[in-house]
Amino acid sequence: MSKKPVRVAVTGAAGQIGYALLFRIASGEMLGKDQPVILQLLEIPDEKAQNALKGVIMELEDCAFPLLAGIEAHSDPMTAFKDTDYALLVGARPRGPGMERADLLAANAQIFTAQGKALNAVASRNVKVLVVGNPANTNAYIAMKSAPDLKPGNFTAMLRLDHNRAASQIAAKIGCAVGDIQKLAVWGNHSPTMYADYRFATVNGKSVKDTINDQVWNKDVFLPTVGKRGAAIIAARGLSSAASAANAAIDHMRDWALGTNGQWVTMGIPSQGWYGIPKDVMFGFPVTCENGEYKVVEGLEIDAFSQECIDKTLAELEGEKDGVKHLL
């Protein structure tokens, strides 16, 4: 018997990430090739954006995806999030050259108060929320705090693009396939302060750290390359990453919903005090997923260099949190 359709809300649906995301969700790449979906698409109440959304919907229809059980266009989060099981909050302003993601807080933060409140009012009580819009960690924190009746742990921020970037850089350095690398972690904020940590990673069962054996490369090449990859893409493309961001969103939601078979992935989640990170800080941690739940990989040793990196990214997040106090 075929499964009952689930409701997937996507905001910023007519934007560049939306265009790289919706067709993959509708084809079953996010929730499985046996899971029908109803797409609940939100765009701003502006004629140009709503027209663009209509065009995207026409294209979705023209794909005749067997798993696409319905498509809705919305301009109000209170209707877009009704009964939604999954919410991908993408809609927000992207940065341009010379900006940091935190510079977007003033423009984007209010979106996430309104959308957190709407999720609180009308979404499924088990809704799984992924915030992509930047600055993703703090926006996810705002949405979580604006939705007191939902489980805080169901609000997450996207660190998966950083995780995938780190895996790709390591694979290129070692000369192995990305899929051979396991047990990678990215700690902290989706910003240049993030700490991509390969100390526990393995390549075909061997230690990545021992294989690379070059702390100078780690500190002076790997960490800045991963941390500043978003800016490098903006410099090259004139626009921020879209297909790779959509791909990371698919990876994040798929793994959360369907499980990781014991493999580590990185998710931005509200801390429960793990590794000394204060409660509720939306922080990138290594996790495994099973039965629709994530579980932090605990008990990892944090050496002096790692602690310094973690402290730095935490301080940045605490600063962003202070800056949005007035909205909560």
Ligand SMILES: NC(=O)C1=CN([C@@H]2O[C@H](COP(=O)(O)OP(=O)(O)OC[C@H]3O[C@@H](n4cnc5c(N)ncnc54)[C@H](O)[C@@H]3O)[C@@H](O)[C@H]2O)C=CC1
């Ligand atoms: N966390 C991550 O790893 C990444 C995050 N991003 C962020 O994702 C966000 C979206 O990026 P793009 O799709 O490239 O931008 P875009 O400008 O192409 O699209 C954004 C869309 O969101 C819509 N929008 C704005 N406010 C909205 C609201 N309140 N409700 C619903 N829709 C709204 C706009 O009308 C626009 O169509 C940006 O903030 C960007 O910085 C981008 C790449 C990676």
Ligand SMILES: O=C([O-])CC(=O)C(=O)O
């Ligand atoms: O850098 C940006 O502004 C877009 C983004 O978050 C990324 O590509 O990681």
